[in-house]
Amino acid sequence: MMTIIKLVKKAQKGDQKAFLKLFQEFEKDIYRTAYVYVKKQEDALDVVQETAYRAFKSIENLREPKYFKTWLIKITITCSIDLLRQRKRVVYLEPEITEQTQGEVDKDIPLSVTLKDLLDLLDEPEKGIIILRFYHGYTIREVAEFVELPLGTVKTILYRALNKLRQHVKEDHFYEQ
């Protein structure tokens, strides 16, 4: 963590090498996050490049260096959605909330959920929340802060996404314990 903070401070003074070292620490995560949105290797690479560009241009805006990764992921998701818009693929920005949910939403991720399911079944808000929760490991509360939505809304979207994935799974009675 101390290294990240030092490198961020150097990058904020314009040190290109420091920024690149930082960025390349997370570039695989950035690529995979982008890929889930844009679904094509070349487009995901474009998102990575654009994220690197936007991030270095605006690194001074990062007030808390310890949140560097979170900040990068935000830029990645924005870039991904921008690219989808530019390619004129349908982008749902406003999650449709039809129900609220209480209780736990983390349990029972389908055993045989596939990458294809993630790519094809979920809309953009659902992808974002699933990726933040399960790939980047944020708590639901942290996810809610990240996406600037109420906690209840985030739970609803998460529940809906998991439901979609669950319904698509072929019969399988074995659950990991």
Added chain:
Amino acid sequence: MSNKIKNEMDKIQIPSGLHERSRMGVEQAFQERKDNKRFQGKRFGNRKMLAVALLGIFFLSSAFFHTEVLAAVKKALQYIPGVGMVQEEDSKERYILQKPVTTQIGDGTLTITGMMVDEEMTFITVSAKNVSRFSHVKAVNEEKERFKVKSSGMSWSPNQWTSSYWHDGHIDLKGDIKLIFNSEIIIPVTLEKAKTYESYDDMGEIATKNGVQIIAIPQRVGNKVQISLVSEHPEEYWISDYGVNGVHMREEHKLNITDENNTQYDIEEIQGISAPADEFFFSLSNKANETYTITIPEIDVEFHDEGKIKLDIPENESHPDQTFELAGFPVKITKIKRLSESRIGLYVDVNLDETAPKSLYNFHIKDMGHMAKVNEVTGELEYLEFTLEKPNSKRVKLGFDRPRVIIRGPWTIEIPAEKYLLNID
């Protein structure tokens, strides 16, 4: 509970070019930070401004000027097709590609649109359709020495892309050379010494209107004419569109080309999507002594200006009738609507004037993602929607930037074939 979703995402293969693409993005940002140039243009694109920054190309800045004054000023001017105008006190020796070279590759095409070599750098611009992108190009000189030139910027749309390749420092390239992409695509090109001019008058034909001077530089390429547009204007804005397709799709105000009989000629754009589209072709007529007229009815410019406003957010909606200024134009907020605890709708009136020499028609909210609605006919901004940083806020401070203004002409430029187009390749 294991994380099956993480496991699945970890299966996404990492391509070999990932590192390089990160480096390219950082390099582009670094160059812009170094030159303190504000990057403008389309998202995921328009790296042409990077090319301009790299070459130190700049435009004369003056509030107003006259053709006679410009012609009288002594300077060393070189025009590099596919790249832009260079102005220096003393001209440098440069080798350039005079005309674009297009190669068929499978179902696609790749065009070397420009190339420049001097003691400080090598710069190549490429555009392609239905061809994979390349992170570098190898240049081979007459002595069979090979040099690798890396991509310095790229812009793209679904099936086409443009890229610039840049090497810092001198490379011995002149005369007949080869450019090699992906070890398979070999393109022979000839680099010639760039001509130096003392004034824009010597390079092409000029028209001036409303503080903007547009120079059309013609060149014959086979049976077609290549026109390159260069402009001189105040520093407070940059030109984003000469209206090759009509500014903001206003087709009735498109750039057009006619001859003495008023016959219209179809414009064929150079491949690529970087703004502004300022190089295009049209086919020569059968008449040897034709004079072609290029008419540019209006252009689209983006000002380097910002505005701000503080707004009270109502419970439901209000009509504040507040005004702020942007690029010297008044903008009125006519209505604010609270759509949810965080989501706000803003109705704006930019007072688009179809008869004025200049008129604001669009802008952005600064540093904030937002949606916008424009009038489908006029292109003027009518509505913005954004999310409050803090839900249920009763007051918000908004910054606005990237004001887009239409500057009206027309710029009418005559190109006599006798003067520019008679020599056959």
